[in-house]
Amino acid sequence: MKILLRAVLGVAVTLLAIGAGMGAMRTASADGPNTDPAVVKAIESQPWVELGPGDSDYRIASMRCYLVQFQFYKDCTPTSAGEGWPSDLSAALEDYQGSHNLPQTGKLDIETWGALRDDGGEVGAGSGRVAQIKGIQYAMKVLQDRSLVVDGRYGPATTAAVKAFQERKEIDADGIFGEITFRAAFAQGAESQRTPGR
Numbered sequence: 001m002k003i004l005l006r007a008v009l010g011v012a013v014t015l016l017a018i019g020a021g022m023g024a025m026r027t028a029s030a031d032g033p034n035t036d037p038a039v040v041k042a043i044e045s046q047p048w049v050e051l052g053p054g055d056s057d058y059r060i061a062s063m064r065c066y067l068v069q070f071q072f073y074k075d076c077t078p079t080s081a082g083e084g085w086p087s088d089l090s091a092a093l094e095d096y097q098g099s100h101n102l103p104q105t106g107k108l109d110i111e112t113w114g115a116l117r118d119d120g121g122e123v124g125a126g127s128g129r130v131a132q133i134k135g136i137q138y139a140m141k142v143l144q145d146r147s148l149v150v151d152g153r154y155g156p157a158t159t160a161a162v163k164a165f166q167e168r169k170e171i172d173a174d175g176i177f178g179e180i181t182f183r184a185a186f187a188q189g190a191e192s193q194r195t196p197g198r
Helices: 002-028 036-043 057-071 091-098 110-120 130-143 156-168 180-187
Strands: none
Touching: 036 057, 036 180, 057 091, 057 110, 057 130, 057 180, 091 110, 110 180, 130 156, 156 180
């Protein structure tokens, strides 16, 4: 029995070590890993832009694509509703909010932005998250490179646009769209040349 217990504990310790190593590897290679902590703090201090029915903003078009990726909405073609608030978006957001135990406001509010950012994770070259990539590309088309094609492929042009956006926001430019870059692209001050408060 003692031998079996030692073997189980040995396996558990090995798995924990492997998991810790993978976590460190992930952190070291994604979304501006060497960004100055002062820049991260400045980005994180930017408030979310709250949006709802009647509003028009590139953030709405991008988040429709995120909701498509998470299977809460049906269409994120940029031309289908432009940057306006489609009549069926509030119901989709309420469903999404309910699935995350958030208040079902049907708006892009602070809690919903946080959940969308968490669910989005890190996206980079070679990712298969077609709808989410379209949302990223639409934001980069508005914020960084008007010539960027919104095609759902995270190729060299999208990587270059994300890197250029990261550079001007003073994020360590690795071309990966993760939590830091998400907040820089969708919170208040996204349209400014540099990170506000720096």
